[in-house]
Amino acid sequence: MNTSTLLRAAVCVALCFSTAAHAGIGQRFPSERKVVKDPVTGTMLTFLTSTPQGDSKIYPTHPQWTSDGKWLVFRSNRVQGEAMAVNEASGALVQVTEGGYTGMLNLAQKSMKLFFMRQAAEKGVLQIVEVDLAAVFRDSAAGSMKAPDAYQRIAGTTPADLEAGGDMALDADEEWVYFRVGRNAAAKHLPAGAKIEENFGPRNMGAGPNGIARMNVKTGEIRHVVSVGFQIGHIQANLWNPGEIVFCWETGGKSPQRTWTVRSDGTGLRPLYPEAPYEWVTHEAVITKDEVAMALMGHRPVKDGGGGVAAPATGVYGANPGQDAAWGDAGTREKPTGLAIVNLRTREMTIAGQTPSGSGLWHVHGSPDGRFAVGDDFARSLWLIDRKTREMKLLTTGHKDTAADHPHPTFNADGTKIQIQSAMLSADGKAMNIVVVPVPKEWLKRKQ
Template sequence: MKMKNVLFAVSFVLFLPAVSLRAQIGKRFPSERKLVKDPVTGVMLTFLTSTPAGDSKIYQTHNQWTSDGQWLIFRSGRIKGEALAVNERTGGQVQVTQGGYTGMLCVARRSMKLYYMRNADTSRRRGALQVVETDLEKVLADSKAGKMRAVSVYQRVCGTIPDSLNGGGDMALDAEEKYVYFRVSRAEAQKHLTPGMKIESNFGPRNMGAGPAGLAGMDLSTGEIKYITSVPFQIGHIQTNPWVPGEIVFCWETGGKSPQRTWTVMADGTGLRPLYPESEYEWVTHEAVITKDEVAMAIMGHRKIAASGKRDTAGTHWSGMNPGQEAAWGPSGTREKPTGLAIVNLRTREMVIAAQTKSGSGLWHVHGSDDGRWAVGDDFSRSIYLIDRHTGEMILLSTGHKATAADHPHPTMSPDGTRIEIQSAMLSADNRSMNICIIPVPELWLKRKYD
């Protein structure tokens, strides 16, 4: 054998371990599933992950479960920059992306598909973004069989968002799963503003909220991009109504209280309006579409009436357990006015308060069941409360998830309304690292009958 060929053969052999160790779509991880009894409520919690690998769930504005109801999609440090699926019954984990993703993971409700953005040029942090579709059915089946094929069998690039339109990774999937909607850049939004519209400046001590911003949509079959609307403020938390095609909900993002938090618009640009018109005394946050006609949101009661809070040494944010205490947020967030888990009807525009904690921060991140039976929320202590919307009864469902956790629980109801997914630091030795946890709705509550 010639020396050139020998060197090539040696280098190829040396390269093999590096290739085999590289993360590949379909890679399997052993089950970490554990049953843990809540030490306070006695509810049996199912931890689908239980090691300190930096897990986090999808935000509660978006679907978590695959359409077959068997898997949950989540983010994890196990494979840096990639998404995983965990089987709720067995605890088995499978890598379901390859090539990375950025921003929101959009799990389809009607099909076994996952949609997300990734950088078109992986060497750049900014630039054009690809919208990618993963066929979860193929990935999970081939992974189980141990016969993975080329990544192109599982992933499809639906289209590219050019650098000039790139407004970040905020994205939502339309009810019919034919379009995604996303935020566009300030420069692009400026081009589509209504003449004479006043551009909003930053609001609050976090120096966020300035506009303009805009929304656009992409046809997933053709990659065609269509502009929707521009607004004079910073857009955040884009979500869709899973039952009404073209209905979009989003917020004015300031990192805290905003002058008018919740907004809605149709995908053709019509119907732009505040979802719930709020006053300066109301701290509205963490809205989530929960039924065909309803959006849940928190009206916070987390600030003392006698004092407006104090600043930390930097004077820009609250450094303790209870955020949003700075005087610069204005007079909102106290219990001088009605507060609690509020539910707004998109059609009638009526709002009701489903429940409120008697003390403490009040409910913070909120969600509800598709059938309108349950509502759920967490608070600053990371405790989880369940509400029977028929009776108005509220119970503490689970606690002990540690206020020192790296993030909040972000409770999300399952589509069938029988359980709740959260992220929890209950099992973490460092009191920060989080795991994926399922909390069941109590059997006695599920058996309730109503007149």
């Protein structure tokens, strides 16, 4: 071995030890990218991760891709408590947080920024953190990472008496974030005579009050938005209309009134879709500037004429949530069910489609251009819908109903791809990976 070879080897070893010692933001991992043909549908699935490392995608209420469309950010146990990003083209894996995070990861769509909450040293105090992803990716590729503070900025902190936590959402103007506040803080702003709800359903969730507050990420200013008499979940911002918020009454299952919307100044509070007692509404997601997709569940067997329960037609009776009688009679196909889309302006609702059998569509999303909708089912299969023709197509299946979580399909910004999480490649049938599913080319070529 000549001198130059020895020198290169020594440098390589030094760099490896340096990376291992730092093990922080900008740390890189080998590509795991694999393209796998679905054995049933023939769809070519791009597995951007393919080892059992505790991967899970961002929830469908929030963007998955960075603003340049090149990277997907996700949760992982590759570094415990930290977020990762994967380059869709190369498969490069990069750690994009250091110091941990809690709740939702928020990818800006006008800038290469990431926002999240992080527990501060003081109990009950949360920091709102901004990450400069462009700088992280640039310096990580060059092997010239700086200290974490060069990439992460504390935009502000929430006082302990707010009892802040839960989901956080970045407004379309990228100047404000919305987050949940606890019972005591919310109670101070409740309207006189407001009803305080008790827990609803067998999971003993849903009691209020709760509230939403907002913080300016440039100044750290905090303002109260709204208080309600029930438990708030899934706070999301309309990514096209600044100041428009969608959230839900969270019970862990069927809610008396699941979906809600409000303006950032607290005005306009109303049910998004006024639901009937027999309807089981869930998994709402803002999909276009004027529309919210949601699932009207059709997963429960219909009672027979004698008051008993008919033989389950779903094939999943008892294998998935919501089948127990304590939820009441909602969620059967005696009434219309399926992937519903509500217009925020006209308040009109349409059903884009429903599976002919089985549980029906469960977690739903839609392309921002209004062309397509997508949903998964209890079997973890993925269904694509042409909103104009109502045609449905099975994109991929076999993602194992033993998986640690559900596929949670989410479209990218131009409506050409769908991200899911999948246990298809997992030996234990549980560990999930990050997967991109293409919209078929023949569908993309159709006239709008």
